[in-house]
Amino acid sequence: MNNPILLIIFFFITTFISSCTTSRLEQQVNLPLNLNKGESIAVISNSYHSGNQTEYDFIQCVNKSLSKKQDYFNLIQTEYFQNMLYPWLEPRTAPQTPEDLPEFLSRDLVRGTLETHNVKYLINISGETKTNSSSGALSCAAGPGGGGCFGLAWWDDTSSYSASVWDIAQQSSVGSVSATVSGTSVIPALIIPIPIIARTKSSACDGLVKQLLNFLSTS
Amino acid sequence: MHHHSKFLLLFVLFCQSCSQSIVVNTVIPDPLVSKIKNYNIAVVYGPDIQNFQFEDTDIEPSDITLSIDFQDSQMITFSRILNGFFSNLTTLDNSNNEIITGINIYLEIKLETIEYLSPIQSGSEKHAIWFNYKINIFDHTRTPITSWNITGYGEDTIGSLKTTQSLEKAIDSGLRDVGVNLSMKIEDDFKKLIE
Numbered sequence: 001m002n003n004p005i006l007l008i009i010f011f012f013i014t015t016f017i018s019s020c021t022t023s024r025l026e027q028q029v030n031l032p033l034n035l036n037k038g039e040s041i042a043v044i045s046n047s048y049h050s051g052n053q054t055e056y057d058f059i060q061c062v063n064k065s066l067s068k069k070q071d072y073f074n075l076i077q078t079e080y081f082q083n084m085l086y087p088w089l090e091p092r093t094a095p096q097t098p099e100d101l102p103e104f105l106s107r108d109l110v111r112g113t114l115e116t117h118n119v120k121y122l123i124n125i126s127g128e129t130k131t132n133s134s135s136g137a138l139s140c141a142a143g144p145g146g147g148g149c150f151g152l153a154w155w156d157d158t159s160s161y162s163a164s165v166w167d168i169a170q171q172s173s174v175g176s177v178s179a180t181v182s183g184t185s186v187i188p189a190l191i192i193p194i195p196i197i198a199r200t201k202s203s204a205c206d207g208l209v210k211q212l213l214n215f216l217s218t219s
Numbered sequence: 220m221h222h223h224s225k226f227l228l229l230f231v232l233f234c235q236s237c238s239q240s241i242v243v244n245t246v247i248p249d250p251l252v253s254k255i256k257n258y259n260i261a262v263v264y265g266p267d268i269q270n271f272q273f274e275d276t277d278i279e280p281s282d283i284t285l286s287i288d289f290q291d292s293q294m295i296t297f298s299r300i301l302n303g304f305f306s307n308l309t310t311l312d313n314s315n316n317e318i319i320t321g322i323n324i325y326l327e328i329k330l331e332t333i334e335y336l337s338p339i340q341s342g343s344e345k346h347a348i349w350f351n352y353k354i355n356i357f358d359h360t361r362t363p364i365t366s367w368n369i370t371g372y373g374e375d376t377i378g379s380l381k382t383t384q385s386l387e388k389a390i391d392s393g394l395r396d397v398g399v400n401l402s403m404k405i406e407d408d409f410k411k412l413i414e
Contacts, residue, residue: 010263048374055376056388083248091392109251 021183021198025207028217029175031167035073035216039120041066042076046126047091053128058161061205062212070213076117084117085110095124098164101171119168124211125163127178129201138189148191150196158182159204163212177215179207238284241383242293245394250402255409259307261322265329266313268293268352273333285335287390293350296394297328300401304409318361322358324412326355331368338377346389347374350397356412364412367404371397 018151035041043066045059046052059078066075082089088110102107134155141147162178183198225333271286301308303335331351336342356364373393375385 053376085251087250087395087402088249090395090399092396092399093403107251109253113251 016055017025017076021181021200021203023203023207024180025211026178027175028116028177028210029215031172031174032126033165033174033216035120037072038074038118039122040074040076041121042081042119043123043125044081044089044094045078046096046124047094049091050096052126054111054125054161055128055201058129058205059125061202062123062163062209065205066212067156069209073120073216074118076119084113095122095166098166098171098173101166104136104170105171107123114168119217121168122166124164124166124205125161125208126164127159127204129157129159129204132156132158132182138187138193140189140193149189149193150191152186154184154186156182156184157198157200160211161204161208163208165212165215177208177211177213179204179211181207223328239383239386240286240288241387241390242288243387243390243394245292245391247296247395247398248298248299250398252303252402252406254306255304255405256306258305258323258413259309259321260301260305260324260326261309261311261314262297262301262326263298263311263313263327264267264294265327267330268297268328268413271333273335275335276393285337287335292394293330293397296398297401301326302403303402304405305341316361316379318359323359325361327355327357329353329355344377345374346377346386347372348386348389348393350393352397367399367408369401369404371395371400 041119043062045054063075063077067077076084087093088104088107095101105114132155134153136151136153138149138151138153139151158180159182160178160180162176164176165174166172167174181200181204183200183203185195185197187193187195230262242380271289271293273285273289298308298310309319311319311325314387316342329352331353332349333351334349336345336347338346341347352369354367356366371393373391373396373400375388375392377385
């Protein structure tokens with residue numbers, strides 16, 4: 001491979017292939033769903049008190065996608081929902097499992113607020129994006145004649161999230177969906193570093209929302 | 220090392236003798252609680268609650284100074300919760316030691332400690348902050364009855380290069396947690412005070 005153009009093309013093909021993602025989506029149904037048009041759903045998340053690290057921007061992504069991609073049910077935004085029920089939906093007080101729902105709903109004011117807003121289901125999100133491994137090396141230098149970088153660095157990310165749908169009236173889980181996306185991000189540098197980022201978190205958000213919409217449309 | 224930590228370290232290395240300043244504007248919602256009727260409460264806030272500047276020069280690397288201007292966010296947190304429970308809440312000046320006719324309970328709220336843990340100090344990608352307050356409670360003659368310790372904890376993971384944004388979120392969570400603990404304490408223990 002003496003031709004520098006061929007070398008560059010080979011370099012980019014290799015890095016492009018290695019930054020692709022793989023996805024896995026799953027669904028589990030426990031009880032029949034009964035969602036009528038106009039009823040409300042809210043998204044909540046397990047808290048860091050229980051060791052969960054779901055990122056705020058992931059919850060925002062799920063909220064935004066669920067609002068945009070359907071007009072059958074009313075989605076109450078997470079932040080608004082938390083403020084509406086403060087202090088009973090904070091990391092310290094929010095239900096972490098369906099078994100916590102009876103205590104959460106034992107407060108008259110909480111029950112009354114949910115009834116006023118016609119909230120039928122809660123979607124509880126857990127999971128996070130983790131970097132599994134990273135490798136490679138990049139070095140950059142600059143001098144009077146110019147500067148640049150050379151090298152190759154890469155890392156593997158896995159975004160694994162699950163969403164459990166809780167029925168308020170039944171005080172139990174009706175089912176769950178999950179999305180796991182793995183990908184490799186690469187930064188090749190031949191004078192200029194070119195980051196090729198595997199967007200595992202946004203792919204997981206898209207996958208999870210697609211699963212949720214399929215799940216919720218089975219009523 | 221996670222790539223976010225690498226960016227943070229790069230930022231820190233290029234920012235020797237930097238300081239980070241944050242102004243807190245936490246908004247606490249009205250609590251969803253039942254009113255405790257027929258009680259007039261007076262509250263005195265310690266000076267560290269009314270307007271507090273937190274400074275930490277112990278964070279690593281040691282060239283960085285962290286300043287947090289809490290303004291009156293702590294006072295707002297307490298008064299929002301107390302107003303949620305009590306219809307008649309009077310705020311008294313720090314120097315006021317008078318016994319006021321009609322007041323059933325006096326509360327004196329003081330800041331004991333604020334502690335902060337940076338991502339580099341903790342070896343994780345999180346900002347974490349703890350609040351610890353003492354509430355001294357007096358009866359209608361300003362005789363001490365008891366005292367409560369109210370704490371709050373907040374954390375947030377660094378999600379981007381904007382490290383101050385995740386620190387602000389951690390502070391918001393911490394102050395909201397103070398409101399949670401105070402609400403639960405009033406619900407559980409206020410009746411014992413008045414019996």
